[in-house]
Amino acid sequence: MALNQEEVKLFGLVGSPFSTRVEIALKLKGVEYRYEEEKVGNLSDTVIKYNPVYKKVPVLVHNDKPIAESLVIIEYIDETWKQNPILPSDPYKRALARFWSKFIDDKCMIPAWKTAFTLDEKEREKSFEETEDAFQFLENELKDKFFGGDDIGLIDITAVFIAFWFPIVQEVTGLKLFTSEKFPKLYNWSQDFNNHPIVKENLPRREGLLAFFKARYESLVASK
Amino acid sequence: MALNQEEVKLFGLVGSPFSTRVEIALKLKGVEYRYEEEKVGNLSDTVIKYNPVYKKVPVLVHNDKPIAESLVIIEYIDETWKQNPILPSDPYKRALARFWSKFIDDKCMIPAWKTAFTLDEKEREKSFEETEDAFQFLENELKDKFFGGDDIGLIDITAVFIAFWFPIVQEVTGLKLFTSEKFPKLYNWSQDFNNHPIVKENLPRREGLLAFFKARYESLVASK
Structure with missing residues (x-):
């Protein structure tokens, strides 16, 4: 082969x-x-x-x-490797996939991270709002089961942090940001994405990450 | 047509x-x-x-x-529009073009801007060094007349700030960073790039930008 x-x-x-x-x-x-x-x-x-x-x-x-x-x-x-395309073939849809992927890196991950691991109340609040605004854009953008349609594509893969990492970080830090009430479509997407057979087998162990972030958060709080 | x-x-x-x-x-x-x-x-x-x-x-x-x-x-x-390709056709060369373009956005433009328009001595020094390090990577990467080879490509276009904007900003703020002594290849590239017929006809007027940045810098210094 x-x-x-x-x-x-x-x-x-x-x-x-x-x-x-x-x-x-x-x-x-x-x-x-x-x-x-x-x-x-x-x-x-x-x-x-x-x-x-x-x-x-x-x-x-x-x-x-x-x-x-x-x-x-x-x-x-x-x-x-051309099989099972990750980006759409249409140039406009490709542009949108790239746009939203960059958006996830710039406008979702950075503030989401700060919201969780910044102790300064004012900064935390600001990052919280920025993250909510960013997630709202994704919520509005989601039209099908996945951002890629019936199958997962570039935006879905880029957003693995939102589907899997952020809920763990949220649990550790007590944030109530990414909930099924606030973001019903994005929340359902995260469940479908995490349960996609290929995604599922490639995610790290939840308990391991939970312990890692818990230790990190506790050391942050202790250092205050 | x-x-x-x-x-x-x-x-x-x-x-x-x-x-x-x-x-x-x-x-x-x-x-x-x-x-x-x-x-x-x-x-x-x-x-x-x-x-x-x-x-x-x-x-x-x-x-x-x-x-x-x-x-x-x-x-x-x-x-x-397929004529006059901007990205190479080979997937590995395409990856390098994307990598260095992102590098210019993240590691060149942000510190270069800060070096010029930050008055805090320590921060300015730090950004100066970051910009020098980043420009050195580009200096080492440049193998031909242009980053794209004989013709301009994605990296060249992305770097228009370095070729045209930064020398103006440098003149206004008195920085000695991007010089032909420190970066001989990148400096020659900037001359060739700015003189490329299509680039030349699309650059803004130098005097206009110079006046704009001069006013901006003077107001920054005055506000200190």
Whole structure:
């Protein structure tokens, strides 16, 4: 089988939503790859060599050619292995998929993170509102079962943080932001997405992440 | 001629490097379009309607379908009008073009801007070093006349701020960062890029921008 003759390696971190994005994309395509788990705060020299600019995972290495930045990697995967497309074929729909993916990175993840892990009341409030506004845009944008239609696509994969990570962070920090009352469509989407067979098998263990964020939050509160 | 039957409109600002990116892309393709100049700080309701998320220009409207975010727009243009490709055809080279374009947005423009328009000495110093480091990565990356090879491509267009805007900002603020001594290849590139016939005819007037940034810098210094 042709795919087996190629060397595909992914350097990642089990708890990283960015690594998980790439794993979901590779699994959707049925691409076989070797996974190399890195250490938080102590990345291997190999990763630093492959990604000297950001010194971060994920890094995909395909036949010795390294690629960094999760959204760049996913587009590469979609263009290299054509089966089960991740981006739509129509240029306008592709543009929308890219637009909303960038939006999730810029306008959802950054404030959502701050809302959870900022203790300053005023900043927290501001980030909370920004996150709500951003989630509302996604709520309005969601027309089908998935952002990609009947199947998951680029926006869905990019939003894995919202579906899986944020509810855990919310539980740890006691936030009431992403609820089925406030965002019924987005909430249903998150359930469908997390239960999608390929997504499900690639998500990290919930208990592990919960313990990790709990420790982090407690140390933050203690340091106040 | 088929191109004339389509309606292509660009909402932009003459002094915006992001609008200029899109204009260069459209001109490279030979796409005819109607340009609508917006007002700084007072965008039209039409732009707000087309880009409710960011409320910013540039916005491209093609047969009534709006697209925002300059890099998303450029990929759309490249996929819609195939002549004079802006991205390479090879998936790996495409990934690199996307990677470095994102790098310019994240790691060059933000610190370069801060270096110029932050008065706090320490922050200014930090941004100066970040900008130098980022420019050094580009210096090392530049192998041919242009980042795109013999012709300008996505990275070149994205970097219009470095070629044209930053030298003006530098002149106004007295920075000595982007010089031919420190970055000989990148400096030569900036000359070739600014003198490329299509780029040249789409850059704003140098004197106008110089006066604009001078006023801005003086008001910043006065407010200290």
